[in-house]
Amino acid sequence: MSQVDREMLSSKIGRRSFLKMAALSSAVGASGLIASANVTREATSQELSNPYPNSKKVKTVCTACSVGCGIIAEVENGVWVRQEVAQDHPISLGGHCCKGSDMVDMVRSAVRLKYPMVKENGEWKRISYNEALDRIAEQLNKYQKENPEQVMFLGSAKMSNEQCYYIRKFGAFFGTNNVDHQARI
Structure with missing residues (x-):
């Protein structure tokens, strides 16, 4: 047995290192079980085409800044449920920045201030x-x-x-x- 092998065998694994490795192996094992358990399914064609059947699409302008990029807001019962970029908008030309693409999440946030x-x-x-x-x-x-x-x-x-x-x-x-x-x- 070489000197390196003897040093590796005699070295101790600390408690913190052991816990990190145990947590990592548990996470890997659990993700493997979930991935093989068929817990997800493919979306139906109807769900892909319109998951909000009573909604209407409203062309509007993003308010994240003063540029005025175009968005198409999807509204159901007066509630903004999702959005997409306006491909034909003369300012944004179908583009969106990260702030604008997150506007719907900000509006729907549970911690959003809604009144004084x-x-x-x-x-x-x-x-x-x-x-x-x-x-x-x-x-x-x-x-x-x-x-x-x-x-x-x-x-x-x-x-x-x-x-x-x-x-x-x-x-x-x-x-x-x-x-x-x-x-x-």
């Missing part, structure tokens, strides 16, 4: 849009009277050039030069 909320006494409470706007206006008025430079206005990639101009003008009328653009918002 305020935290009172450590608990989130739903408020009306009018109450939310009144609270915002009250705070902005307070800041403008105290020191308008403590406020900053941010634009985003969803805004057109004209909208960015209006944000800049609004900031100037408010009394601050703190205006910026953040493309990732």
